[in-house]
Amino acid sequence: MKRRNFLKTGALLSAPLFLRGIPVMASSSLESSVLKTLASASSNCGKILVIVQMNGGNDGLNTIFPLDEWSNLSNARSNILMNESSVLTLDNNVTTGMHPAMAEMRDMYNEGKIMIVQGVSYPNPSYSHFRATDIWFTGEDSSETLDTGWLGRALDTLYPDFPNGYPNQDMPDPLAIQIGSSLPFSLQGPAINMGYCAPDPDSLLNVINGITDPAPNNDYGHELTFLRLMKDQSNVYRTVIQNAYNVAQGTSATYPANNALADQLQIVAKLINGGLQTPIYIVNHPNTYDSHSNQVDSTDKTQGTQATNLQILSQAISAFQQDIEDIGKQDKVTGMTFSEFGRRIKSNASLGTDHGAGAPVIFFGAALNTVPSQVAGSAFPIPGMIGTSPVLPQTAGVNDQVPMQFDFREIYTTIMQDWLCMSETDANGVLSNTFDKLPIFNPTLVSVTDFSNGSDFVTVYPNPVVNRIINIHFRDNVNTMVNIKITTMNGTVIYNSPVRAAGNTLNFNADKIQSSGMYVLEVTYNEYRFYRKIVFK
Numbered sequence: 001m002k003r004r005n006f007l008k009t010g011a012l013l014s015a016p017l018f019l020r021g022i023p024v025m026a027s028s029s030l031e032s033s034v035l036k037t038l039a040s041a042s043s044n045c046g047k048i049l050v051i052v053q054m055n056g057g058n059d060g061l062n063t064i065f066p067l068d069e070w071s072n073l074s075n076a077r078s079n080i081l082m083n084e085s086s087v088l089t090l091d092n093n094v095t096t097g098m099h100p101a102m103a104e105m106r107d108m109y110n111e112g113k114i115m116i117v118q119g120v121s122y123p124n125p126s127y128s129h130f131r132a133t134d135i136w137f138t139g140e141d142s143s144e145t146l147d148t149g150w151l152g153r154a155l156d157t158l159y160p161d162f163p164n165g166y167p168n169q170d171m172p173d174p175l176a177i178q179i180g181s182s183l184p185f186s187l188q189g190p191a192i193n194m195g196y197c198a199p200d201p202d203s204l205l206n207v208i209n210g211i212t213d214p215a216p217n218n219d220y221g222h223e224l225t226f227l228r229l230m231k232d233q234s235n236v237y238r239t240v241i242q243n244a245y246n247v248a249q250g251t252s253a254t255y256p257a258n259n260a261l262a263d264q265l266q267i268v269a270k271l272i273n274g275g276l277q278t279p280i281y282i283v284n285h286p287n288t289y290d291s292h293s294n295q296v297d298s299t300d301k302t303q304g305t306q307a308t309n310l311q312i313l314s315q316a317i318s319a320f321q322q323d324i325e326d327i328g329k330q331d332k333v334t335g336m337t338f339s340e341f342g343r344r345i346k347s348n349a350s351l352g353t354d355h356g357a358g359a360p361v362i363f364f365g366a367a368l369n370t371v372p373s374q375v376a377g378s379a380f381p382i383p384g385m386i387g388t389s390p391v392l393p394q395t396a397g398v399n400d401q402v403p404m405q406f407d408f409r410e411i412y413t414t415i416m417q418d419w420l421c422m423s424e425t426d427a428n429g430v431l432s433n434t435f436d437k438l439p440i441f442n443p444t445l446v447s448v449t450d451f452s453n454g455s456d457f458v459t460v461y462p463n464p465v466v467n468r469i470i471n472i473h474f475r476d477n478v479n480t481m482v483n484i485k486i487t488t489m490n491g492t493v494i495y496n497s498p499v500r501a502a503g504n505t506l507n508f509n510a511d512k513i514q515s516s517g518m519y520v521l522e523v524t525y526n527e528y529r530f531y532r533k534i535v536f537k
Helices: 003-009 033-042 067-076 100-110 129-138 201-209 219-245 260-273 305-326 408-419 424-431
Strands: 017-019 022-027 048-053 064-066 088-090 093-098 114-121 176-179 280-284 333-338 359-365 458-466 469-488 493-509 517-525 528-536
Touching (some): 176 260, 333 408
Parallel strands (some): 176 280
Antiparallel strands (some): 333 359, 469 493
């Protein structure tokens, strides 16, 4: 039996790790070429992206209200629309309001920690939950179809020998962690499903030493050896996640009780605090947004199933942001919410809304381009919002849709280039097309790390580093103070000191670095700044 067929029929090893009773699934690779490259690129600059999935198709017009289109909105939704006075107003934005269940996110908006991107969709949108979700997570056109999940497809292309040799110093931690659901098909790659097994010390030693227990020298034995190694690899990821989770954390953030999304985000914050180098986290709202009926309460339009969902979202994100700020990672962590589609402009007779197209995407974090003086006079001068209120017809029909203002791949290319340090060429290659960037991130807080910059000027050796001694060779003579900074891949500063250079070579002892792994070396002198990835054994 071929390994691929054997693995697809043998799912006994797909058991998740549980933290506080919540399943946590990790992958050392990503299935979609979009998210795979996002994760790979983000390791170059220590940034972290947290994706909050709002399953079911959130009604954007009952989340972010177009106050300047209120009359037309009222005509279309007289049976579900709340009184305008109930909508939460926003600072510096007279055209837009938030649902009253989102008080915490309204406060974050007023503090410059929320960015609303209006009317996000794509040409020829799908109104199928499954198809629309697939399109969002692969970055494909609606006319394309892929046959693998978005967290496993890259196993054969990125790591053709996986799990042999993984984890390693270049890939010590999972590239993606999904929290808050049972082991999904999205983790299924072309060959195997990434899961967890119970940790075992002997198994960990097997991975460390690159060995497996003896097995018969036949076809069955070869497959058994492979499965044992896959199990050992899963144990290693389980262990590094547990170790990061158990690092002591001092924080004033208070997470709401009985809020499953908050529980997931609290785990993410603990893993970030624990130094895990994983650059992409995916969490899932526990409730569906598929509100065909009873979206609002018949007697109080500010209440109902969507209000409950939005309150869970708002309270969870607010607590998470406070947590990230308390651990000093606010400039390194940003998040975004998305739902596979929006709802139609006109409500139905069941106090609900039907599948639609365009909807807002909400970013959260402290590195957003929301400073009023910076956006004044720009193409999008309203702080905290890109785009305008959706233009609604005076009398909406049952098939009228919220118009698209931005292709979701414009958001992807912005994340790749401005947050995760990818080049424009690489971002275009991932999306197989060119899309315009959006001014989502604060340009003064986004630093692009180019590891190829100055490759002729600065050489670092040996790499991997031996005995904590780092040698830097300059192409030209350097007779000045050189600042040496070493950070983890998530941006934590481990070493930062000026050193006098005289000539072509500079040597220094980085004995403060005790842990093995990959780090970023920053060399600064005069007006020059160079970055190199270095590995400590």
